Amino acid sequence: MRAIALLALLALGGPAWAENQDVCRTAEAQVGTSFALPHAAQSVANKRLNVLVVGAGSSALPGPEGVRKAYPARLQAALAAAMPDTVVTVASDVEPRRSAGQMVRVLPAALSKFKPQLVIWQIGTVDAMQGVDPDEFSQALEEGASITRAAGADLILVNAQYSPRTESMIALGAYADLMRRVASQQEMPLFDRFSVMKTWADLGIFDFYAKTKKLDTAEHVHDCIGRLLADLVLDSVKLGEPQPQSGR
Amino acid sequence: MEEKPTMAASDRDLRLDLFRGLALWLIFLDHIPSNAVSWITIRNYGFSDATEIFVFISGYTAAFVYGRAMRENGFIVASARVLKRAWQVYVAHVFLFAIYLAEISYVASSFDNPLYTEEMGVLDFLKNPDVTILQALLLKFKPVNMDVLPLYIVLLLFFPPMLWLLLRAPNLALVGSAVLYALAHALDWNLAAYPNGEWMFNPFAWQLLFTFGAWCALGGAARLSPWLNSPLVGGLSIGYLVFAFCIMMTWYFPRLGALVPHFLSDVLYPIDKTDLDVLRIMHFFALATVTLHFVPRGWSALKRPIFQPAIVCGQHSLAIFCMGVFLAFAGHFVFTEISNRLITHVAVSVIGIAAMVATAMVLSWYKAVERGPRPPSIKPGFAGGSS
Numbered sequence A: 001m002r003a004i005a006l007l008a009l010l011a012l013g014g015p016a017w018a019e020n021q022d023v024c025r026t027a028e029a030q031v032g033t034s035f036a037l038p039h040a041a042q043s044v045a046n047k048r049l050n051v052l053v054v055g056a057g058s059s060a061l062p063g064p065e066g067v068r069k070a071y072p073a074r075l076q077a078a079l080a081a082a083m084p085d086t087v088v089t090v091a092s093d094v095e096p097r098r099s100a101g102q103m104v105r106v107l108p109a110a111l112s113k114f115k116p117q118l119v120i121w122q123i124g125t126v127d128a129m130q131g132v133d134p135d136e137f138s139q140a141l142e143e144g145a146s147i148t149r150a151a152g153a154d155l156i157l158v159n160a161q162y163s164p165r166t167e168s169m170i171a172l173g174a175y176a177d178l179m180r181r182v183a184s185q186q187e188m189p190l191f192d193r194f195s196v197m198k199t200w201a202d203l204g205i206f207d208f209y210a211k212t213k214k215l216d217t218a219e220h221v222h223d224c225i226g227r228l229l230a231d232l233v234l235d236s237v238k239l240g241e242p243q244p245q246s247g248r
Numbered sequence B: 001m002e003e004k005p006t007m008a009a010s011d012r013d014l015r016l017d018l019f020r021g022l023a024l025w026l027i028f029l030d031h032i033p034s035n036a037v038s039w040i041t042i043r044n045y046g047f048s049d050a051t052e053i054f055v056f057i058s059g060y061t062a063a064f065v066y067g068r069a070m071r072e073n074g075f076i077v078a079s080a081r082v083l084k085r086a087w088q089v090y091v092a093h094v095f096l097f098a099i100y101l102a103e104i105s106y107v108a109s110s111f112d113n114p115l116y117t118e119e120m121g122v123l124d125f126l127k128n129p130d131v132t133i134l135q136a137l138l139l140k141f142k143p144v145n146m147d148v149l150p151l152y153i154v155l156l157l158f159f160p161p162m163l164w165l166l167l168r169a170p171n172l173a174l175v176g177s178a179v180l181y182a183l184a185h186a187l188d189w190n191l192a193a194y195p196n197g198e199w200m201f202n203p204f205a206w207q208l209l210f211t212f213g214a215w216c217a218l219g220g221a222a223r224l225s226p227w228l229n230s231p232l233v234g235g236l237s238i239g240y241l242v243f244a245f246c247i248m249m250t251w252y253f254p255r256l257g258a259l260v261p262h263f264l265s266d267v268l269y270p271i272d273k274t275d276l277d278v279l280r281i282m283h284f285f286a287l288a289t290v291t292l293h294f295v296p297r298g299w300s301a302l303k304r305p306i307f308q309p310a311i312v313c314g315q316h317s318l319a320i321f322c323m324g325v326f327l328a329f330a331g332h333f334v335f336t337e338i339s340n341r342l343i344t345h346v347a348v349s350v351i352g353i354a355a356m357v358a359t360a361m362v363l364s365w366y367k368a369v370e371r372g373p374r375p376p377s378i379k380p381g382f383a384g385g386s387s
Helices: A002-019 A023-030 A038-045 A071-082 A100-114 A125-130 A134-150 A173-185 A193-203 A216-239 B014-031 B036-040 B050-073 B075-110 B119-127 B129-137 B148-157 B159-168 B170-187 B203-228 B231-252 B254-259 B262-268 B278-294 B305-314 B317-337 B342-371
Strands: A048-055 A087-094 A118-122 A154-158
Touching (some): A023 A216, A038 A048, A038 A118, A038 A154, A038 A216, A071 A087, A118 A134, A125 A173, A134 A173, A154 A173, B014 B036, B014 B050, B014 B305, B014 B317, B014 B342, B050 B075, B050 B148, B050 B203, B050 B317, B075 B129, B148 B317, B203 B231, B203 B278, B231 B278, B305 B342
Parallel strands (some): A048 A087, A048 A118
């Protein structure tokens, strides 16, 4: 399926994107589906948006610059640039090696501490690595969604990274499918990080096979993810704009 | 049920070999991570995949072969042969695990990338090989794509009593198998896996398909055939296949998902592979019904050369399955170390299947040579059919 889509993409826009400076946008079509974010939209209408990123290891980068270069900070920068008259904060609760079940347990505390209107929840990698029971995994997802809604916030899911080197060791597919299903059933947006990164790899934009200690590619990838994620947030916020106030 | 189960004609039904061979090819294509060619495989167009075909046909052939042995030589001899087969499968599994360890260890020593600090955690088990290897030998630690053989081993271990019952009261055996399936669903029975979780293929659930295959081999297929040939069942099958196809399309084009009514998606999902969801079984039945309509028994075209590559693979299923798992590792290695272009994907897929066919042909040749001038009794048990 994806191969066909890719061929079509190559045929249609081959040279155009190669020239384009903004390589992130080559994977725009893979970002995911927008669903309305009523709480976030209400808050943006009041010129304020608190975002909380809850995630595991792949939401962070190592090194002294790690926090500033990882995608939560890049998301904040992109959102602030797109909504100059809105005060945007992005807090993050990120710790490596946490499964969905573990994150659900810390979610209430994090929600009451940061009081976000939008939660971005990155999951899937650790559960796939540990082979967590698929039923348990989707239950954790549904539980997280209802806890977040009860706290007056919207939720966006972010799935695993595309990691070709470890593909024969981590079966991400089943968990990615489950996330897609829960997201569309609960009508919440899913940022399809896996497909986005896969598309970049297929187009030769980033080399995810590379063996390196340098951070430049990793930082570039996180910057791109932050910006594409910001696009998804903005699209979804627009869908959920409160009706009476949309007199523009 | 007084009548003796009618055994099919002594010559092997080539359709079994053909479809098992095709299933082995599909499993190979699906096992190579992010293989572009795998979009052709049936799992993308319906609920069931090649695993169902493989398990069903394995049950069918097991009953065909060991059923005759049990009737001719008694329970003890037939059971001993089944257990010997289980041992061969176990040895094959351990062999594949050794190859897997080699690949993993290579990746662990050669891979470093700050983007993937989390993912590299999967290699942590190499830090305590004592536990890991022991758990693998106990069939509890099963790396990605190495779940089918452990399932097969467990199915074979419990096959002798099931076969005994199938030969005496086939319908009772089938009902018993269905009850076990239902109990496993209701009470969440499954075997534990290491380091956590449960078996990817729940033997308590998957035994149903294996037993159903065995039941078909022992005369069930003949009893079913009036049903299978009825236009009503044919129509329902085609309708169900189309329905499954449409649902699958909503996975690839999420925008279509909005067209699926809520109550329907609540009923449908999750379509569970671990516990062999009813939707998957039904899909397999529908697929089998439609396929058997177009490929009747004794279809003369089965003798044509074009089908021989798949048939010969199906005749050496254990060896070719293992070969497929190994080739999938090797294919992934080519993608990571040499080239990941579309043309490489096609080349790896084609060469892999060609290697499977060539191996199967060599094995057939061996078999013919060994059967040749000497009486078969000279061969001692162990060195025999192991891969």
